[in-house]
Amino acid sequence: MTNPPALVWFRRDLRIKDNPALHAAARSGAPLVCLFVLDNTGAFAAGGASRWWLHHSLVALQKSLSALGGTLVVMHGPASKIVPQFVDKIGAKTVFWNRRYDPDGIETDRYLKTALQGAGVSVNSFNGALIREPWETETGAGAFYRVFTPFWRAMQRLGPSRAEITAELDASFKDLAKDIHTQGTGSNPWGLLPTAPNWAAEFPDSWVPGEIGAHKALRDFVASTIDTYDTDRNRPDLERTSRLSPHLAFGEISPLQIWNAVHAQISAGNIIEKSAMTFLSEIAWREFSYNLIYHYTDIQTTPIKPNFANFPWRDDDHLFQRWTKGQTGIPIVDAGMRQLWRTGWMHNRVRMIAASFLTKNLLIDWREGERWFWDTLVDADAASNTASWQWVAGSGADAAPYFRIFNPVTQSEKFDPTGAYIRKYIPELRELPDKYIHAPWKASHAILDEAHITLDQTYPKPIVDLQTSRQRALDAYATVKSS
Ligand SMILES: Cc1cc2nc3c(=O)[nH]c(=O)nc-3n(C[C@H](O)[C@H](O)[C@H](O)COP(=O)(O)OP(=O)(O)OC[C@H]3O[C@@H](n4cnc5c(N)ncnc54)[C@H](O)[C@@H]3O)c2cc1C
Numbered sequence: 501m502t503n504p505p506a507l508v509w510f511r512r513d514l515r516i517k518d519n520p521a522l523h524a525a526a527r528s529g530a531p532l533v534c535l536f537v538l539d540n541t542g543a544f545a546a547g548g549a550s551r552w553w554l555h556h557s558l559v560a561l562q563k564s565l566s567a568l569g570g571t572l573v574v575m576h577g578p579a580s581k582i583v584p585q586f587v588d589k590i591g592a593k594t595v596f597w598n599r600r601y602d603p604d605g606i607e608t609d610r611y612l613k614t615a616l617q618g619a620g621v622s623v624n625s626f627n628g629a630l631i632r633e634p635w636e637t638e639t640g641a642g643a644f645y646r647v648f649t650p651f652w653r654a655m656q657r658l659g660p661s662r663a664e665i666t667a668e669l670d671a672s673f674k675d676l677a678k679d680i681h682t683q684g685t686g687s688n689p690w691g692l693l694p695t696a697p698n699w700a701a702e703f704p705d706s707w708v709p710g711e712i713g714a715h716k717a718l719r720d721f722v723a724s725t726i727d728t729y730d731t732d733r734n735r736p737d738l739e740r741t742s743r744l745s746p747h748l749a750f751g752e753i754s755p756l757q758i759w760n761a762v763h764a765q766i767s768a769g770n771i772i773e774k775s776a777m778t779f780l781s782e783i784a785w786r787e788f789s790y791n792l793i794y795h796y797t798d799i800q801t802t803p804i805k806p807n808f809a810n811f812p813w814r815d816d817d818h819l820f821q822r823w824t825k826g827q828t829g830i831p832i833v834d835a836g837m838r839q840l841w842r843t844g845w846m847h848n849r850v851r852m853i854a855a856s857f858l859t860k861n862l863l864i865d866w867r868e869g870e871r872w873f874w875d876t877l878v879d880a881d882a883a884s885n886t887a888s889w890q891w892v893a894g895s896g897a898d899a900a901p902y903f904r905i906f907n908p909v910t911q912s913e914k915f916d917p918t919g920a921y922i923r924k925y926i927p928e929l930r931e932l933p934d935k936y937i938h939a940p941w942k943a944s945h946a947i948l949d950e951a952h953i954t955l956d957q958t959y960p961k962p963i964v965d966l967q968t969s970r971q972r973a974l975d976a977y978a979t980v981k982s983s
Pocket residue numbers: 733741742743744745746748749779782783784785786787789846847848849851852855873877879880881882884885886888889892
């Protein structure tokens with residue numbers, strides 16, 4: 501009798517190393533079949549930029565699997581239908597996957613577990629996405645953490661809740677019949693690439709989707725940049741962050757691998773501990789966001805702070821469009837929004853400034869911004885995006901108090917002091933002296949003329965007055981703060 505195959509269902513865990521589901525399936529001794537389902541259903545179906553990254557990540561995973569003698573089957577449709585049909589087709593008796601923590605992912609997991617077990621198939625699910633699962637880090641009272649600092653302290657005290665798998669994968673793969681290959685052909689086999697890309701054109705060469713690229717990014721960052729992370733991470737002009745976010749979002753590297761690699765370098769005395777721990781605290785923000793999305797299942801639509809339910813957001817599509825296009829007249833906001841559109845990524849400090857400008861100066865609902873980021877970020881992540889937007893808007897757990905409204909000009913002067921970041925993404929302001937680059941409307945006609953700028957022709961005047969709109973935001977907040 502032939503040994504029935506085991507199905508490994510890949511999700512946002514597109515890697516071979518430290519992949520608990522894949523390694524457990526290999527240990528079962530059954531020949532493996534690997535599946536990825538392109539599921540466009542649910543609130544967190546991949547947006548445009550993520551689909552671009554996903555294409556390249558799937559190509560990389562296919563390459564790695566084929567080097568091991570396997571293959572990756574890619575199918576389109578709702579996972580809740582495709583997975584059981586495929587299990588049936590290949591005659592699998594066991595299925596392995598790594599868990600998801602967003603509401604749609606959890607519902608799919610639950611549904612599939614019941615359906616497959618009901619059909620006599622054994623289901624094995626694992627933690628492949630987090631250092632500690634959301635229910636594993638609790639307060640002394642047995643509740644989940646709503647505030648980051650004690651959460652981070654607990655994470656440091658408790659450490660990872662599973663051991664990293666460092667052994668090489670030792671698996672055998674089932675030979676698949678030709679009719680099972682449903683991955684299409686050509687350069688865009690799954691229809692994930694945009695047909696007329698006007699973004700990603702400036703994607704940095706150093707940014708390589710896939711597991712190999714992820715580990716190279718980590719190695720490069722630890723070797724050359726981590727020591728200055730503590731002091732320079734807020735500087736968009738210096739590019740001193742790890743840029744690991746899309747790799748993490750697609751599970752090309754696990755946060756546990758990052759945690760262990762950084763701790764090993766600290767122990768060896770190769771890197772500065774304080775700076776490295778600041779970096780790991782950002783990885784912990786990711787964990788905290790997963791903790792929030794797991795416990796606040798409607799985080800994408802409902803403010804965590806109930807008093808924000810009736811916040812008087814303004815509906816203004818014209819201003820929203822200006823924001824998305826980087827045409828607000830506030831250079832740091834526009835530079836960020838153009839970086840996002842052109843490269844699929846934006847520096848964290850600028851994300852905060854741009855999000856604050858939308859939700860406070862324009863008084864536009866954070867859910868609009870969340871959707872735009874979801875579609876345009878290559879690192880779009882259900883947990884980090886929703887939690888961060890609520891954080892900036894003031895409605896989130898442990899959020900910045902609403903009344904602490906960023907002044908984008910002072911933020912810009914502080915974090916992009918020479919205007920290098922602004923000049924990179926807004927070439928029409930390139931010739932403006934440093935003194936005016938953050939607020940061109942303050943420059944005299946003579947200075948603007950010399951820099952070849954005509955406000956509202958070559959570059960917009962601010963679409964709102966920063967002082968007036970700040971006060972309007974505070975007034976709006978006053979109407980809900982005690983409700
Ligand atoms: C409005 C807004 C929306 C955001 N949306 C996303 C998103 O969709 N996906 C996403 O991965 N991050 C999101 N972030 C968080 C953060 O901006 C990015 O993780 C970071 O800029 C990625 O760059 P990096 O990898 O160089 O970060 P580094 O500074 O090198 O940090 C290392 C890793 O830590 C994690 N991390 C860092 N900061 C945060 C944070 N504030 N919250 C959660 N995780 C964090 C990321 O996984 C990141 O790759 C958002 C932040 C804001 C303010």
